[in-house]
Amino acid sequence: MPRTLVVIQSRLSSSRLPGKALLTLAGRPVAVLCAQRAGSTGLPVLVATSDDPSDDGLAMTLSSHGIACHRGSLEDVLGRMATATSALDDDDRVVRLTADNVFPDGTFIDTLLSTFANAGVDYLGTSSPDDGLPYGMSAEVFTARALRKAAEQAKTAFDREHVTPYIRRHMRMRTFQAPDAEPVWRELRCTLDTFDDYLRLLAIFTNVTAPETTNWRDLVQILVRQTRPAPIGTLFTLGTAQLGLAYGIANTVGQPTSDQTRALIHQALELGVNSIDTARAYGLSEARLGVALERRSSRPRVITKLSPLAEFDAQATPAAVRHAVRASIFESCHALRQPRLDTVLLHRWAHRTEWEAAAWNELLNLKNEGIVGTLGVSVSGPEEAREALRDENVSHIQCPVNLLDWRWRTSQFLAAVADRPDVEFFARSVYLQGLLLLPPSRWPRYEGAPPQHLAGILSALVSQLKRENREDLCLAYVRGLPWIKSLVIGLETPAQLHSNVKLFRHPPLNENERSIVERAIPTLPDTLLNPAKWVTS
Structure with a gap:
């Protein structure tokens, strides 16, 4: 039975919203909430950040909340992911998330893993809006073997920074399709990239009593209700x-x-x-x-x-x-x-x-x-x-x-x-x-x-x-x-x-x-x- 490791990418040097991983959401830092939700069904979770001094505060915050942290290159994110998963066997599965997407939870990841197991591919990932999901309802699943091959063979700065393009181009891949997605979902936004996004997420989690375990579909329905009709x-x-x-x-x-x-x-x-x-x-x-x-x-x-x-x-x-x-x-x-x-x-x-x-x-x-x-x-x-x-x-x-x-x-x-x-x-x-x-x-x-x-x-x-x-x-x-x-x-x-x-x-x-x-x-x-x-x- 292959093992699974959820790896969350995070850094504090975002150009559009610096330090967003440490903004407070549902009474805790965003990166912490993301990790807690990803592990809500018991999957092991690791946050992969950089060894740059700018991320020292993030690493200390994760440690104080009991969340495993791996540190690697700031620029070579693909290399950072490869070293973070070095203990896995080739057939083990890696789930890649980013800390600016807090909606994905353990049940969502379990659905992706189940689909991946039956798909006969090396990579399965969301891709808005084709997947029918809100922008920010994002996750990717691939084998440790695929990640290692990419880390060995990808040479361009683009491939090293973005982790999975090499896998998607050179290996068997499939786009995840959300079952029973409502048409309006693909027009919504639940990521954290701007201050307006932060205000939106604050309003959503104000109405949530169990932020670590609230099902992702329930969060999307709150988002639907709080968003003006048919946002464009x-x-x-x-x-x-x-x-x-x-x-x-x-x-x-x-x-x-x-x-x-x-x-x-x-x-x-x-x-x-x-x-x-x-x-x-x-x-x-x-x-x-x-x-x-x-x-x-x-x-x-x-x-x-x-x-x-x-x-x-x-x-x-x-x-x-x-x-x-x-x-x-x-x-x-x-x-x-x-x-x-x-x-x-x-x-x-x-x-x-x-x-x-x-x-x-x-x-x-x-x-x-x-x-x-x-x-x-x-x-x-x-x-x-x-x-x-x-x-x-x-x-x-x-x-x-x-x-x-x-x-x-x-x-x-x-x-x-x-x-x-x-x-x-x-x-x-x-x-x-x-x-x-x-x-x-x-x-x-x-x-x-x-x-x-x-x-x-x-x-x-x-x-x-x-x-x-x-x-x-x-x-x-x-x-x-x-x-x-x-x-x-x-x-x-x-x-x-x-x-x-x-x-x-x-x-x-x-x-x-x-x-x-x-x-x-x-x-x-x-x-x-x-x-x-x-x-x-």
Whole structure:
């Protein structure tokens, strides 16, 4: 019978909420509560922290509460996990948790272990939102053999820091699916990454009399009751191209004023939007965002894009490109009024390799300097996305996805996505730049099924699938794709904001309903699916 060891990763040097493992929750430090809940059914629990002096206080706190502690490298977390489990046999099981997720308990871990035992894989883990669970209801199970193989063979800093990507890429893996998960769960958040998260958890555990043993499902139900109806959180990313310039075939309003833009952004934040998309090339967008977000106690995640570098041709020198990239980043920092950028994307995938990869390499330098957080790319189609997925430094991909576009359903693309579960996909152009909401007379010219025929199909699908309107159908289809984390929705008016938020509160299409849509829509040409190829005259 294989043994099991629960190992909880923890450190105090979090960049977003330093010292969070020692914040008080349910009358004890967060790391202590996490360990107590993980061991609630009798499983042995060990907290793996670093041997850096910054974690001395955490180690002493754990010891004073009788919780086993192992200390290892601060940067090489994979190595730390391997040494923490050195006493296990190869077939023994390791359960990996992180101390910022306090909802998982012994019963949840037991369910994962039971599933793992029958799955015939080397790795089983949660993956929000595909698993149907709230973000932060996270755990992973793998064999000690798999961990040791990763520790011996993984070489990149990314794999050493994040522990399991190497296992997921090179060994048999499966994503855990929560039995009987309610649709709203996947839209909730129970992790501890910001001060707002801490306030949420404080409110939840105020209503709990036995914090060590309260079942995880009971905590989730409290979370459901305390959260505003159908929260949209990271599922809805506010697109701001329209706030900086006149944009989109369906835009009849034009560019909003500065005051209108600020009011719209504030309304979006009040409605629960916590992710905003912008770009250097979006005119006044970054500057207007900077003004709107200044002095707010809790800032949303801002995703921006590098300058399109249109001033350079193929003969430009790498040195000139590097200077332009650095200038673009600092201009974004200045406009957004923040010293560090959360996420930066290449505006064009071709810039990944052009000029001897000077643009991408300079972004990597800026990331290493702490000026840029997450790096990613904006792509125009699945082929570019597949190429991007081969780069381990790409962790964010923004792509145009809508219910007409069959290209994102190919087995080659979906297999590439499955190999990189660490990459987050944000879908833009859900309405195909507004085209899907326009009458057929305003569609561009293309070969294939005429616009009138497609409009009839969409109307029939709205009726068959009991959706509110065509907008609801378009959103629900893309929201239902398990590999999509968020939808970038461009807006110009408060009415559009409230209409879209209302539709986000409807359930997404399930797998069977998505199949109905995919069978009904004919294969369409690139001249329709790619707005860059539209002929409108």
